[in-house]
Amino acid sequence: MSDFSEEFRMPKGCPNCGNHMMKVSQAKSPDDHVYCTSCNTEVCAWEEAERIMAETPRSESEQLIEDVMNNKKSSEDDDR
Template sequence: MSDFSVEFRMPKGCPNCGNHMMKVSQAKQSDDGVFCTSCNTEVCAWDQAERILDETPRSESEQLIEDVINNKKPDSDDE
């Protein structure tokens, strides 16, 4: 999967090793498996990962880390 996958950071760590870096296929179909980049454990399906990314409350510093790693533009209160 390494050639055709996308890495991203999840707010919840892998249940096996605690790593927050995950990978999913570039297609990102709802039933695609999300795997830990460290131990290759299947963590969940992509649709579950999207819900976790959207719904899990995070501290400001945790959110900034994820925004940078996941290549998101940080939210701005100035707009």
């Protein structure tokens, strides 16, 4: 994926390696592909990733990790 991608953390890990960090194009169109940052496996479409992030129950610690990782990426993008 090009430099025009954004990383984020999903509650559901990659089916290939278990990594939770994913990347998607900055456009975030519903049909954009989401890839694992570790093994580059295509995981799902952005539309499905949004649904997974909204609907997957998480423990409090898992939610805190995601909040920190996903907000950190958003604030770094805002600084540019």
